[in-house]
Amino acid sequence: MTDATYNSETTSALLYLNGISVSFDGFRALNELSFVIEPGEMRAIIGPNGAGKTTMMDVITGKTRPDTGDVFFEQGKYDLSTLDETEIATLGIGRKFQKPTVFEMHTVEDNLQLALKNDRGVKATLFWKSSPEQEARIDEVLETVRLKALRHRVAGSLSHGQKQWLEIAMLLAQDPKLLLVDEPVAGMTDVETMQTAELLREINRTKSVVVVEHDMAFVRELGVKVTCLHEGSVLAEGSIDQVSANDRVVEVYLGR
Numbered sequence: 001m002t003d004a005t006y007n008s009e010t011t012s013a014l015l016y017l018n019g020i021s022v023s024f025d026g027f028r029a030l031n032e033l034s035f036v037i038e039p040g041e042m043r044a045i046i047g048p049n050g051a052g053k054t055t056m057m058d059v060i061t062g063k064t065r066p067d068t069g070d071v072f073f074e075q076g077k078y079d080l081s082t083l084d085e086t087e088i089a090t091l092g093i094g095r096k097f098q099k100p101t102v103f104e105m106h107t108v109e110d111n112l113q114l115a116l117k118n119d120r121g122v123k124a125t126l127f128w129k130s131s132p133e134q135e136a137r138i139d140e141v142l143e144t145v146r147l148k149a150l151r152h153r154v155a156g157s158l159s160h161g162q163k164q165w166l167e168i169a170m171l172l173a174q175d176p177k178l179l180l181v182d183e184p185v186a187g188m189t190d191v192e193t194m195q196t197a198e199l200l201r202e203i204n205r206t207k208s209v210v211v212v213e214h215d216m217a218f219v220r221e222l223g224v225k226v227t228c229l230h231e232g233s234v235l236a237e238g239s240i241d242q243v244s245a246n247d248r249v250v251e252v253y254l255g256r
């Protein structure tokens with residue numbers, strides 16, 4: 001069933017998934033999934049392995065086309081389910097995959113310059129005429145991810161956590177409206193994990209963020225609304241305390 005409260009004409013949501021289903025060889029990875037991300041929001045998505053979290057990100061970014069349902073972006077202005085990956089990236093949706101994919105042989109600064117060159121937006125094309133502006137942008141994102149002192153270091157020599165932050169910086173350089181982040185703290189130390197929560201909270205001052213993560217200490221530190229997926233649908237939604245106290249969430253996920 002689709003959610004009748006919202007439609008493409010009236011929604012004020014930044015992102016509105018409406019009755020999304022995706023099947024692989026008859027197996028339903030997403031099952032009439034509906035949820036809403038408000039402008040400026042940061043949302044944490046949790047759920048057991050196979051709940052459909054990655055498939056949901058794939059649908060939002062155009063990697064997987066849903067069998068049914070709509071994905072409205074920016075107050076219903078666009079239906080992402082009709083667009084391809086490049087068009088969706090151009091609208092301002094940036095995705096960070098779980099494993100860092102920085103260019104190891106290049107410096108931190110060169111990685112950011114490459115990210116700027118990859119920016120397919122119109123703004124970027126104009127922006128490329130102005131080198132001081134480009135430098136200022138690199139300074140700004142390095143400041144945000146606290147890698148300014150490592151600007152001339154080769155990316156391959158960074159710690160795992162620093163590589164993750166560099167990759168987040170590469171996305172920020174492209175100035176997305178919505179950032180999708182997949183398991184950012186997997187493999188990080190506890191200190192790096194808490195620093196990443198702080199970093200995402202800072203990024204969320206100006207951008208909307210959807211973060212998929214299994215680390216509950218990290219999710220608690222984010223302090224945002226949590227959605228728990230299970231079998232391709234929303235099982236529970238609310239504060240971390242509300243979701244953690246939900247009997248079904250404990251049964252299928254937290255209690256395991």
Ligand SMILES: Nc1ncnc2c1ncn2[C@@H]1O[C@H](COP(=O)(O)OP(=O)(O)OP(=O)(O)O)[C@@H](O)[C@H]1O
Pocket residue numbers: 024025028029047048049050051052053054055056
């Ligand atoms: N391309 C595919 N072909 C067949 N089945 C798939 C495909 N992609 C995902 N699935 C199946 O769909 C289900 C949902 O997978 P998905 O990766 O979205 O879950 P997830 O919540 O991201 O899990 P995890 O926490 O392990 O990353 C799983 O059972 C998975 O095996």
